[in-house]
Amino acid sequence: TLCIVHQGDKVLLGLKKRGFGMGRWNGFGGKVHASESIEEAVRRELKEEAGIEPVDLRPRALLHFTIKEGNEDLEVHLFSASQFTGEPAESEEMRPQWFAVDKIPFTDMWPDDVYWFPLFLAGKSFRGEFNFKDKDTLINYTLQEY
Numbered sequence: 001t002l003c004i005v006h007q008g009d010k011v012l013l014g015l016k017k018r019g020f021g022m023g024r025w026n027g028f029g030g031k032v033h034a035s036e037s038i039e040e041a042v043r044r045e046l047k048e049e050a051g052i053e054p055v056d057l058r059p060r061a062l063l064h065f066t067i068k069e070g071n072e073d074l075e076v077h078l079f080s081a082s083q084f085t086g087e088p089a090e091s092e093e094m095r096p097q098w099f100a101v102d103k104i105p106f107t108d109m110w111p112d113d114v115y116w117f118p119l120f121l122a123g124k125s126f127r128g129e130f131n132f133k134d135k136d137t138l139i140n141y142t143l144q145e146y
Helices: 038-050 115-120
Strands: 002-007 012-016 058-067 072-081 094-100 127-132 137-145
Touching: 002 038, 002 115, 012 038, 012 072, 038 072, 038 094, 058 115, 115 127
Parallel strands: 002 072, 058 127
Antiparallel strands: 002 012, 012 094, 058 072, 127 137
16 A cells, blocks of 8 residues: 655655665555455554544555566555644654655655656546566556546
8 A cells, every 4th residue: 555645735755764665755555464454554554654644545546566676566556645633753664754746856766656646646546557677677667547
């Protein structure tokens, strides 16, 4: 799961402090536990990683990633929220920070983000397929609005 909080001309991203994606800015999310739904997982992850609870969670995209090196195959359900309760706070895993939409740090994010983020900011729903050689090298991609 992945959730990006978007309020007007700013987005809340988190700097990943450990594990998969360490050192990159990203939305908040993670794996779905066996006992929970996808929506329950994204709500739990947002609370654990940023200390906030979404009020208006909306499914926005389904993204599929393959990373040849390491034989990774990931399906990511992307959600948005513009309202939440609580105050963003640093956790052991993430350091939240607000960014103006024209100052999103794409050079310090996953290489695919620069391609789908404009659709996200425009309020679109979409599907994406991204094929990586390794975690830093995007080979090709497809995006489709729906």
